[in-house]
Amino acid sequence: MTSLNRYKINKIFDYFKETINPKSDLVYSSDFELLVAVILSAQATDVGVNKVTKDLFPLANTPQKILDLGYDNFESIIKRIGLYKSKARNIFKTCKMLIEDYGNEIPNTKVELRKLPGVGQKTANVVLNIAFGEPTLAVDTHVFRVSNRIGLANSKTPEKTEIELLKIIPKKFLMHAHHYLILHGRYTCVARNPKCEECEISKYCDYASLKID
Structure with missing residues (x-):
């Protein structure tokens, strides 16, 4: 389960909503x-x-x-x-x-x-x-890493991570949560040397708090 309270979860996704264009990087026309x-x-x-x-x-x-x-x-x-x-x-x-x-x-x-x-x-x-337009949540390597690193989930598998995320992400963010987490993982919370110093949600993040401590 998440180690973050509802306030922190809302703050994280408020920030994603304000700063991330929830659009796939894949190019397609149908x-x-x-x-x-x-x-x-x-x-x-x-x-x-x-x-x-x-x-x-x-x-x-x-x-x-x-x-x-x-x-x-x-x-x-x-x-x-x-x-x-x-x-x-x-x-x-x-x-x-x-x-x-x-x-x-x-x-x-x-x-x-x-x-x-x-x-x-x-x-x-x-x-x-x-x-x-279904509010589904696909858990790829980025979503899995970011969710468990931040503290949104605490799971060993993508399947369990998906279940946990669906329980805690507010409905108003669920439609785009997949893209928010992917793009945050692709460009900021990268696999090696995540950019915690320039990350605006580091104040709510389990990983960043451990790094600072």
């Missing part, structure tokens, strides 16, 4: 492009994904167009991304399922999204949040 980009982003940087999708999406930005590329061509386009072989298999299977089972539409429930190959809890939550 729900399908978003889904593909998020699948590609597993254990990869958004910068790396954007370089790949910059080449991919002008050629193929629908399930059928990706299938029409052919598997080998598709794999060669995304090979700069880590785990590209498994991602290529999953995206090809997902494209077939979207055509055959979902009428080329992206499912709008977690249960249906998770039936798609390559779509786990985190990916489903990202798509539901961004594409469908």
